[in-house]
Amino acid sequence: NDLASQGIGVSVVCPGLVRSALPDSSRLRPDQFGGPYLRPGADAFKGEMQRSGMPPEIAGRIIVQGIRDDQLYVFTHAGWRDRVRNHQRSVLAAFDWADDAGKRAGLEDPSQWR
16 A cells, blocks of 8 residues: 555465465475475375366466456455454454463563554
């Protein structure tokens, strides 16, 4: 929003499982960044991506549409709504815990950090 007045938009892309070469990234890492290495579980993950991942062409169309629609968050998998909702509940619960944590930690005035 800070740059919207200058014609600059931002979209946060939150993809679900998309068929890609991501599992091969550790094997293809350039020497200047530490070189290749084997990531445990990468082959199983790659197989799962190929079996059930969204084709990249479809993910790309959704992402481009989200950018055109000026969406801040662009999710490729609408079916993940409940997963995100549950995650957000746990994040909000952590704020509830933090409300009282300063007092329990012995701080005199924890409200100054709001």
